[in-house]
Amino acid sequence: xxxxxxxxxxxxxxxxxxxxxxxxxxxxxxxxxxxxxxxxxxxxxxxxxxxxxxxxxxxxxxxxxxxxxxxxxxxxxxxxxxxxxxxxxxxxxxxxxxxxxxxxxxxxxxxxxxxxxxxxxxxxxxxxxxxxxxxxxxxxxxxxxxxxxxxxxxxxxxxxxxxxxxxxxxxxxxxxxxxxxxxxxxxxxxxxxxxxxxxxxxxxxxxxxxxxxxxxxxxxxxxxxxxxxxxxxxxxxxxxxxxxxxxxxxxxxxxxxxxxxxxxxxxxxxxxxxxxxxxxxxxxxxxxxxxxxxxxxxxxxxxxxxxxxxxxxxxxxxxxxxxxxxxxxxxxxxxxxxxxxxxxxxxxxxxxxxxxxxxxxxxxxxxxxxxxxxxxxxxxxxxxxxxxxxxxxxxxxxxxxxxxxxxxxxxxxxxxxxxxxxxxxxxxxxxxxxxxxxxxxxxxxx
Amino acid sequence: xxxxxxxxxxxxxxxxxxxxxxxxxxxxxxxxxxxxxxxxxxxxxxxxxxxxxxxxxxxxxxxxxxxxxxxxxxxxxxxxxxxxxxxxxxxxxxxxxxxxxxxxxxxxxxxxxxxxxxxxxxxxxxxxxxxxxxxxxxxxxxxxxxxxxxxxxxxxxxxxxxxxxxxxxxxxxxxxxxxxxxxxxxxxxxxxxxxxxxxxxxxxxxxxxxxxxxxxxxxxxxxxxxxxxxxxxxxxxxxxxxxxxxxxxxxxxxxxxxxxxxxxxxxxxxxxxxxxxxxxxxxxxxxxxxxxxxxxxxxxxxxxx
Numbered sequence: 001x002x003x004x005x006x007x008x009x010x011x012x013x014x015x016x017x018x019x020x021x022x023x024x025x026x027x028x029x030x031x032x033x034x035x036x037x038x039x040x041x042x043x044x045x046x047x048x049x050x051x052x053x054x055x056x057x058x059x060x061x062x063x064x065x066x067x068x069x070x071x072x073x074x075x076x077x078x079x080x081x082x083x084x085x086x087x088x089x090x091x092x093x094x095x096x097x098x099x100x101x102x103x104x105x106x107x108x109x110x111x112x113x114x115x116x117x118x119x120x121x122x123x124x125x126x127x128x129x130x131x132x133x134x135x136x137x138x139x140x141x142x143x144x145x146x147x148x149x150x151x152x153x154x155x156x157x158x159x160x161x162x163x164x165x166x167x168x169x170x171x172x173x174x175x176x177x178x179x180x181x182x183x184x185x186x187x188x189x190x191x192x193x194x195x196x197x198x199x200x201x202x203x204x205x206x207x208x209x210x211x212x213x214x215x216x217x218x219x220x221x222x223x224x225x226x227x228x229x230x231x232x233x234x235x236x237x238x239x240x241x242x243x244x245x246x247x248x249x250x251x252x253x254x255x256x257x258x259x260x261x262x263x264x265x266x267x268x269x270x271x272x273x274x275x276x277x278x279x280x281x282x283x284x285x286x287x288x289x290x291x292x293x294x295x296x297x298x299x300x301x302x303x304x305x306x307x308x309x310x311x312x313x314x315x316x317x318x319x320x321x322x323x324x325x326x327x328x329x330x331x332x333x334x335x336x337x338x339x340x341x342x343x344x345x346x347x348x349x350x351x352x353x354x355x356x357x358x359x360x361x362x363x364x365x366x367x368x369x370x371x372x373x374x375x376x377x378x379x380x381x382x383x384x385x386x387x388x389x390x391x392x393x394x395x396x397x398x399x400x401x402x403x404x405x406x407x408x409x410x411x412x413x414x415x416x417x418x419x420x421x422x423x424x425x426x427x428x429x430x431x432x433x434x435x436x437x438x439x440x441x442x443x444x445x446x
Numbered sequence: 447x448x449x450x451x452x453x454x455x456x457x458x459x460x461x462x463x464x465x466x467x468x469x470x471x472x473x474x475x476x477x478x479x480x481x482x483x484x485x486x487x488x489x490x491x492x493x494x495x496x497x498x499x500x501x502x503x504x505x506x507x508x509x510x511x512x513x514x515x516x517x518x519x520x521x522x523x524x525x526x527x528x529x530x531x532x533x534x535x536x537x538x539x540x541x542x543x544x545x546x547x548x549x550x551x552x553x554x555x556x557x558x559x560x561x562x563x564x565x566x567x568x569x570x571x572x573x574x575x576x577x578x579x580x581x582x583x584x585x586x587x588x589x590x591x592x593x594x595x596x597x598x599x600x601x602x603x604x605x606x607x608x609x610x611x612x613x614x615x616x617x618x619x620x621x622x623x624x625x626x627x628x629x630x631x632x633x634x635x636x637x638x639x640x641x642x643x644x645x646x647x648x649x650x651x652x653x654x655x656x657x658x659x660x661x662x663x664x665x666x667x668x669x670x671x672x673x674x675x676x677x678x679x680x681x682x683x684x685x686x687x688x689x690x691x692x693x694x695x696x697x698x699x700x701x702x703x704x705x706x707x708x709x710x711x712x713x714x715x716x717x718x719x720x721x722x723x724x725x726x727x728x729x730x731x732x733x734x735x736x737x738x739x740x741x742x743x744x745x746x747x748x749x750x751x
Binding site for chain 2: 261
């Protein structure tokens with residue numbers, strides 16, 4: 001946000017706040033109602049027609065397509081899994097992903113486990129596996145003697161030589177440099193080798209048991225080494241990536257891969273949108289049919305709830321996943337629960353002969369304990385889900401928790417405020433409009 | 447007052463509890479049999495394995511795909527063609543190494559038809575076992591947390607009755623999922639925990655009313671207070687169940703295949719949650735309180751019921 005935008009926003013907030021206070025103090029309830037309606041309608045317009053709310057929310061891989069991988073480090077005779085090793089591996093993976101130019105990659109350690117999770121949007125499984133291949137890189141002599149391993153290689157990079165030939169530049173650690181220069185010198189000095197392409201004049205590069213390349217030693221590699229002879233830069237790039245893979249300081253195994261194609265992701269977003277709209281419409285229709293004017297207030301609160309919910313999601317930078325969307329729709333149904341509880345209370349109070357105003361106030365007070373206890377239990381379940389869940393399940397737990405909290409705020413504070421305004425503006429009278437008249441003829445008035 | 451309300455106020459949920467207990471016992475029995483016999487149709491999230499969703503550039507048959515898989519000794523894999531769009535094929539098989547997976551895909555492209563869109567999931571047995579353990583822990587921990595909270599806010603008997611209703615809902619939901627044969631994947635854990643949350647929430651609303659009515663109506667028996675409370679909260683129980691089912695129904699009908707199973711599990715569970723609050727949790731609490739009351743009055747007083 002630029003400074004100007006910030007100032008504009010701040011000014012708007014101050015003006016609106018001032019207006020709100022003015023309206024409140026002068027008790028022009030009708031105006032206040034109109035004002036609230038306008039703000040909500042404006043927000044809804046802004047986030048649906050003018051901009052998509054999705055612009056502000058990070059989507060999970062299952063909604064935008066991409067690959068998620070879980071890697072686990074294992075001890076090998078050569079390397080034991082250590083904290084440093086894992087940190088280094090994380091760094092190597094990050095660097096490679098950056099080089100690939102993936103937008104918003106998500107790469108993190110799993111606490112208390114030798115495990116790394118890599119989430120890359122718009123990347124196929126094949127590409128992702130290339131990045132974090134579990135390979136064991138070895139440079140070997142013709143007779144099988146190992147010259148250097150992935151640990152000795154600091155970096156491999158594709159480049160164009162001065163003669164404009166594609167090549168791979170190898171940068172070794174000091175020890176790797178010494179070993180590699182020794183070996184290449186020895187190979188170069190083997191009788192008959194300079195200029196020959198015989199097997200003994202080559203250095204074989206193995207990734208696990210696969211031969212990647214076997215370049216001929218054309219000169220001893222005293223400083224950094226380079227491999228030439230590629231058809232094009234892409235090929236050099238591919239080899240460089242593979243060599244870098246070998247530099248992973250730990251033996252890691254892929255335990256889980258999930259590749260969601262972009263098409264499937266888009267389809268899920270489209271379907272989710274339909275499900276949310278229909279779910280919302282169905283709930284609103286039911287509330288209107290059953291509670292009439294109160295239902296209208298509840299529906300209005302539901303819209304505010306949705307705005308609050310999505311704003312919170314964007315604010316905490318949460319990732320919205322497919323189960324998360326299911327959580328949102330589910331929460332729509334459950335969000336009206338608090339209002340249902342309160343409305344039923346109000347109806348009961350009206351039946352005892354109270355005025356609407358008195359019934360409303362005591363309805364809110366008496367309904368509160370039930371709402372609180374019910375929601376705390378749901379929050380307990382959500383907290384447990386968050387603790388034990390991974391990936392999308394965590395997303396579900398987060399959306400569920402936000403939903404419960406946001407629904408309590410809107411159902412208790414917002415609905416109550418709106419109802420009070422309605423009463424003070426003398427817009428409500430017990431009767432059919434509240435869905436309270438039919439069953440209690442003549443008793444609701446006092 | 448006449449009309450529907452007086453009909454509702456004459457309903458007796460508590461007095462008829464034996465029938466509801468019997469119904470629930472039958473449901474639990476069937477569920478245990480189903481879970482013990484058929485078990486759950488566990489997806490690769492739990493068992494480990496590979497699942498592909500391939501879209502070919504033309505409609506294909508399971509036979510074509512299976513023929514290729516047989517070449518890789520994967521003849522026993524599950525192969526399913528989408529009836530709505532026969533270009534789309536779902537394959538479920540064992541955990542494949544990256545090389546194997548590539549080879550299978552290439553062979554399919556060569557011998558069947560080019561693949562235009564692919565989604566793959568591979569999960570090792572290690573991750574699967576972890577998920578099972580985590581799921582069990584999660585359900586156990588959530589239950590303990592809920593009982594603790596309810597014991598603190600209400601009393602221990604309410605807590606236990608709510609938990610029995612909760613276990614009833616979770617168990618019967620899983621039993622029905624097993625009977626229907628829904629494939630169980632990671633979000634299933636979330637679905638079960640949501641059901642647990644809903645079930646307890648629903649029960650709490652009724653218990654809250656019992657707690658309140660116990661204060662105001664000291665002359666009524668436990669059964670009368672509980673029945674009154676259930677009836678008073680009935681409109682709320684029904685309305686919330688309806689709105690929630692409407693919302694979940696929307697996911698089921700329009701959310702696409704990935705969330706369909708999840709939504710179906712929720713539909714089952716939420717219906718059960720609404721049922722159990724009225725017919726299991728409340729009556730159970732009454733049965734327990736009455737038994738305790740009889741025990742307190744001592745053995746000289748013959749049990750009236």
